[in-house]
Amino acid sequence: MAEKIALAPCNGMSPNGLVSRVAVGDCRKENEKAISICMGSTSADIEGKNDEMLKKYPIVAVNGCSGGCVNKILENRGIDVAKTIAVGDVLKNFNVSSKDPFRLNDEGEKCVEIIGKELNRTIDELQ
Numbered sequence: 001m002a003e004k005i006a007l008a009p010c011n012g013m014s015p016n017g018l019v020s021r022v023a024v025g026d027c028r029k030e031n032e033k034a035i036s037i038c039m040g041s042t043s044a045d046i047e048g049k050n051d052e053m054l055k056k057y058p059i060v061a062v063n064g065c066s067g068g069c070v071n072k073i074l075e076n077r078g079i080d081v082a083k084t085i086a087v088g089d090v091l092k093n094f095n096v097s098s099k100d101p102f103r104l105n106d107e108g109e110k111c112v113e114i115i116g117k118e119l120n121r122t123i124d125e126l127q
Contacts, residue, residue: 006057008037010064015098016087017064023074024117
């Protein structure tokens with residue numbers, strides 16, 4: 001059983017990228033089992049200084065778009081991903097979508113809520 005679960009949010013400039021970041025931030029505040037990873041730092045760490053830390057806990061990749069950049073960045077670093085959440089795929093099952101990559105409206109907040117529930121379910125699965 002993992003002590004913590006690391007959440008790796010999308011840092012992209014899409015509406016679902018914003019949903020990913022906000023949902024991960026909210027989840028981290030509400031769930032003591034969750035920590036988050038900065039994907040910008042992970043991408044920029046060409047010396048591999050963070051690799052040991054990245055291998056400490058199971059990682060959940062939270063991709064904002066179909067490009068799957070979070071998974072690709074971690075795979076390029078040789079870091080295994082325990083689970084992947086594709087925000088767009090999860091939201092297809094609901095009648096909501098985020099429209100702005102910089103601000104959340106009421107519908108965007110509903111998206112965050114849905115993804116937050118998915119994150120908490122995933123954390124429970126991995127525990």
